[in-house]
Amino acid sequence: MNELFIGILYIVPTPIGNLSDITCRALEVLKNVHLIAAENIRHTNFLLQHFNIKNNLILMNKDNEKKQTENIIEELKKGKKIALVSNAGTPIINDPGGILIKKCHILNITVIPLPGACAAITALSASGIINKHFCYEGFLPAKKKIRCDLLSSLKEETRTIIFYESKHRILESIQDIIEQIDKNRHIVIAREITKKWESIYGAKANLMLQWLKEDKYRYKGEMVIIIEGFKNLKKNNLPKKILDTFSTLRNFLSLKTSVLITSQVYDISKNNLYKYAIKKKNDKST
Structure with a gap:
């Protein structure tokens, strides 16, 4: 040629x-x-x-x-x-x-x-989520099972996660994030970026769903969902009072029940308590 x-x-x-x-x-x-x-x-x-x-x-x-x-x-x-x-x-x-x-x-x-x-990068820059590492996943799948499987696979992704979503599925998708990732995971929704009705709002996933449901105009238009990455549990990540409560309950109750009660009392992730319990058990066995 x-x-x-x-x-x-x-x-x-x-x-x-x-x-x-x-x-x-x-x-x-x-x-x-x-x-x-x-x-x-x-x-x-x-x-x-x-x-x-x-x-x-x-x-x-x-x-x-x-x-x-x-x-x-x-x-x-x-x-x-x-x-x-x-x-x-x-x-x-x-x-x-x-x-x-x-x-x-x-x-x-x-x-x-x-x-x-680029909507994803523009929204990320204004999200307030501090993490120099991120992954872009495009549009969330329309089918619930595929969407839930994807979200579940990203549960322990430490990078900030970026999705696009439509107004027709946003409520379902946030509910799936709550169920598959964590109700307490911080997320940001950037809507109608650069347009007249632009809005950027961040909250824990369960509070985000509640906020959206309060006003249908909050989920009109084109949206970017930004999910804070998973934070690896370290020994001192959970406050002493939470660990004390959890340890006391474990003296009388099963692991599952102790985790459930402690997570509800302090409104924290059950996943973190399970990880703490596993780590504590491993430390004793070594």
Whole structure:
């Protein structure tokens, strides 16, 4: 292949709400490329019209991704410069285009990513959760069993966890977080980031569910759920008065009953008490 005729694929982030968040460089690229591959042509047209940009668009969505990848590759081979955009935010993270980018790398076609808006990172920066390590899990699964299995697998994930969720399932998902992770785990919901009704609220999972139910407008729009990571239990993590109560109950009751009563009295995680009991038993046996 003659490299003189190989084009460039630009990955162009677009605003997640406030149109003013688009970068000057993104506008320059969208204006000057030969073609824009858009996840939704009507949505992208609105953006282009707002900034008085006229350009050619083709549809690239999850239904035609494989076919359009081949078409776009052919245009890139001819030396065309093409921009890839999603409905909002940074492309590829939750959108079609991954097949195209992989093919470009295989064929040594230049891929240039532009920095820009991303709802997950924007929400994380304002969450107040202090942890330099995080994991992004995308949208929570729609089916309850799959969603619960995923949440259960993340119960002891020490990194901050980021999810996207829709208004239709947010109450169910928070309930599942309570049941599968911990009712006392701190979570933050960032809603409608950069838009008029933007709100950011954090609370323990059980209190978050109660807060949401108090006003249906609190779970309207697009949401990012940020879950504080699991904190490994250390010997001194639980206050002495809690450990004393637990130890006293263990003299008369089963482990399960002692854990249940202590967790209810002090409103703490049963998981932490179980871990404490196991650690104490192991310490005695060594």
